Amino acid sequence: MRVSESSVGPLVATYVALMVLLVMTAATRAMPAGWWITPISLGIAALKAFLVAYLFMRLREEKALVRIFAGAGLFWLLILLVLTGADYLTRSWYV
Amino acid sequence: MKEPPIATFAGVSWLTAASEHAKHVDDVILGLVGTSVAVILFLGILTSVILVRYRSGSRAKRPPLSLATWKIETAWTLGTLAIFLYFFWRGAVLYLDAARPPPGAEVIDVTGRQWMWDTRYPDGTREFNALHLRLNTPVRLVLSSEDVIHSFFVPALRLKQDLIPGKLTTMWFDPDRTGTFSLYCAQYCGSAHASMIGKVTVLAPHEFDAWQRSAGARTGALALAPEARGRELFAKFGCARCHGGLNAAGPSLAGLYGTRVRLSDGTFALADDEYLHEAILHGRKVAGFAPVMPTYSGIIRDSDAADICTYIEAMKTAATP
Amino acid sequence: MIASEQGDGPSYLQESTVRSWLGTLDHKRIGILYLFTITFFFAIGASAAAMMRIQLAYPAAGLVTSDAYNRLFTLHGVIMVWFFLIPSIPAVLGNFVLPLAIGARDVAFPRLNLASWYLFVGGGALALYSILVGGVDTGWTFYTPYSSTYSNGHVMAMAGGIFVAGFGSIATGINFIVTVHKLRAPGLTWFRLPLFVWSIYATSIILVLATPVLAITLTLMALERVAGVGIFDPRIGGDPLLFQHLFWFYSHPAVYIMILPGMGVISELVACFSKKAVFGYHAMAFSILSIAGLGFLVWGHHMFVTSQSVYAGVAFSFLSFLVAVPSAIKVFNWVATMHRGAIEFTTPFLYALGFIALFTIGGLTGIFLATLAVDVHLHDTFFVIAHFHYIMVGGGVMAYMGGIHYWWPKISGRMYPEAWGRVAAVTIFVGFNLTFFPQYILGYLGMPRRYWIYPEQFHTLNLVSSAGALVLAIGYILPLIYLPWSFFKGARAGTNPWGATGLEWLAASPPAEHNFRETPVVTRPAYDYPPL
Amino acid sequence: MSKAGALANAPQFGSQEQRIAANQLGMWTLIATEILFFGGLFLSYVTYRVAYPSAFAVGSRHLDYLCGTINTGVLLTSSLCMALGDLSIRKGRTRALAGWISATAALGAAFVCIKGFEYHEMWRDHLVPGFRFDPSVSPQVELFVCLYFIMTGLHAIHMLVGIGLMAWLLKLNAASRFSERAHEPVKMVGLYWHFVDCVWIFLYPLLYLVPKL
């Protein structure tokens, strides 16, 4: 098996980035209220999760097949959310 | 229990269509049946011919196919899709119509609870397990449930709508045929789901007015048959909590009336009206059960207890093992 | 097709101690373990069906009480779906045949495979426990708030049983996915795979992606019931429809778990007994994948009358029509496969014919139900009951029976009695139609499902249906007698009694412990029958 | 074809590479399953959040924001340790591996303890639905609190399983089962651990950071 070149450096850098992002998320609580806080904090969360998956879980080094499998779960979750949302969000449209 | 059948064939009465919508639905169903029969006949005959002609050992020629496979595949895919889209369209249009009540439709409240229908008209009249309608007058039902999900189903109207606890749902229709039609609870709701049935009566305008007057005159006095009242009280006092199932705290009451009950002191008692009355108001020590039934004396009036007895008596359809 | 012939080792059936069976890691033995367990569960589910049909023979037959009846249909639905049909083809035939068919020596994770079976048995034991101590009366759909608050049955044990067995399914799914990806014989490219392997692969994907949603849904329902930590409870603003969304997100794909493997089996049978390659192989493979994929997008068609948004209703109806197209493609391709073949009317082929006929009828009535306004009338009536029995019994069980007969020589090394096989297949077909066709009419006339007593006007048709069930029962009991008999007394089967293609027919009958001494090398497409 | 010692009890594999690839794929499939397992909860959350935004904001204020934030940090750090452990064993350093795995497990345990403390606070404040719940709190807030307990509870169970897996790794390591070439279980357990971390990454803003409207 190919020995991966990754060394301590990138991992620690990832960690630092994660901590910075954590501080940013936590700070949203202090911001003036607004609906846009949620997209921001969720966006940051997505970025964090991506970093963890890409570097800590070494998705970076994996073949396409494994990446597809990693994405499949998320895609199917999206189906669940979107089609159920299609019910809840349009219930009051039709009068 | 019989609805006015359109026709009887082989002991089966066919279903009345009591509204314009119902006739449209029948049209679509007829189209579907026709298409299905055609498809099945086509495939059936084709397959039979193939089976006979190409049975193993037959001398039929078997040259390779000359047409490109993908052309055949595309043809039957698109053909099927076209037929499907047609039916999708028909169904969706009707469905959307049925979801949009005409303005000014009269509103009737219907509440479902284990296991009865409770109907309230705008003028305050109230009925159980029955709904009276005026011919050719659109009505909108506002449906609510007090416990679990039920479903208001009138086959003659080809309509059904679930009653969801915690929210109101609605349905509307415009009956165009007089008569008495069956009403069923179509969503499973517990022990007596199959008994949660009633009648929808469509009356000619003058008959409806007469009915309304007489019903209105009874304001609140609930001119219900004792049995139906008993059923309501039974639900109201929550008797089913303990007398509703195999593992309930109390004995099953179905089929109890007229049988001999073994009491915990070893004696037997005949379950007649008097016994039941006593059991309801003061409790009897039935063998095999902890005496946890609350006393209802002072809570249930005698007249009410009488109606409950009638109801219990009527529950004898169930044979007890 | 194959570059190497096999030498025989001792048959996988050689060792016969109980320990060698209960601790086995051999995929073939695990398949046999499943065969026994699901036959046992089928007998239970079928006994419940028999009692229901007796009760329904008369408007108020009085065989059982309402509560007992409610427990019967629940146990019938739960057992038949989760403990019989879902594991039937994948876990019995999939386990037995899949590694053989791809030229592997076993599945990727044999230990996990055995663990799946133990999870299945554990789940089954919990379900049986719940039945023995009094049963569950919620229906197999466990709708809240009835299941979480009002039912006084043993919901927890039953839900727990399904939960545990569900993890068994997931493990099987993971195992098969990895096996198909990583253990194919050299030269066995994706488009050389037999369609049975394709169908098991697609099924496994559904198992892996849908079953966890069922698990969490049942967990939520259970938490609401025991701990009062309820998120569907309308009293605190919860929505019972959310439960239904979650439930059907699993359960609609689950119906394809039940039919896709059957379609795979039928493709094998039709090709083998027409001695001809499956017509439109690529279209068949893609339709399997698209059924699996699109199947996830249609669950809302179970909720047309629940007050789900009408727009969602329209979308779900549209998608339901779309998912039906690939099924239609498959039916046409099977018929086209027979065309210009050399057809042998063996028992498995009779089952295949039965499948095609009954699946078509069941599928077409699915189209009725997908049509919005029509479903409003037919929802929760016997029409729906007839629809899914046509597909699940007429389709699923027929395919399973066909597959068992087809691979029986491989499994047991012996032939079943052909004449009895044909008699049983025809009896099942006739009995089936008698039982379930009247139910379509009953449904149209308005007879609601889950009714233990019913109005007089529905009597005639119900009586016919019950009589049919008797014929059906005879049909099912026959194989239960002659298959075990043939296991000991049947004529010896050679390596390839049907003259079929497929790597499994290269291994000995019954195969040796690790299937192939030397991994076969594949050089040609599937179904490479000589020209007629 | 000669079978190396490592494959002696896995005759279904032709080579060690094939085996490793199979295990990887299996693990990622399991993670896809887990995503949908939690997915049902995320769906419920979104549905009710959209329906009752202000109740959710109120409910969120009942939680201990500081604990939640610290716990996120703890978990991210544990993920780093896990990744470093994986890295060290790839270089054959078994001692370092033991250290990093222990650190991961310790941080995981710290997470669970802090979570336990939060639960305790909820108990103290009469905010445990079904057992000890202040009836004056509005029903929709109760819904939020229910979701909070279910989501974090399920996550905590996954953490406990993860800690158990760490113990298992330590045991294998102590038995000298890992080396530069053979360290598959470390990678597998690592994937699981990071995944559980990712779930929390989303739970944190969803539960603790619901903005007032």
Ligand code: HEA
């Ligand atoms: C194996 C199981 C299985 C399968 C494969 C299917 C397949 C389909 N099902 Fe079925 N269904 C169930 C099992 C199954 N179903 C169950 C168990 C329930 C009830 C659950 C409960 O409430 O308890 C149910 C309920 C159900 C409903 C809800 C009914 C209700 O409760 O109101 C609907 C509605 O759309 C539906 C639709 C369909 C459709 C469109 C298909 C399609 O996939 C069918 C596609 C097949 C064909 C169409 C046939 C072949 C086609 C041709 C030969 C083409 C030729 C035709 C033309 C050219 C027109 N099903």
Ligand code: HEA
């Ligand atoms: C997946 C598979 C599956 C299978 C194989 C079957 C098989 C059968 N089902 Fe099934 N059925 C369901 C799935 C299935 N069913 C589901 C999911 C429901 C919905 C439940 C709900 O509403 O929640 C349902 C509901 C259902 C109902 C509706 C109940 C109601 O709503 O009121 C009826 C009624 O006739 C019925 C009948 C039958 C019959 C006659 C068979 C026959 O095919 C069975 C054939 C067998 C026999 C007739 C007996 C054979 C005997 C033996 C093998 C030996 C037995 C041993 C002894 C007697 C000792 N079923």
Ligand code: CUA
């Ligand atoms: Cu009410 Cu069924």
Ligand SMILES: [Cu+2]
């Ligand atoms: Cu469906």
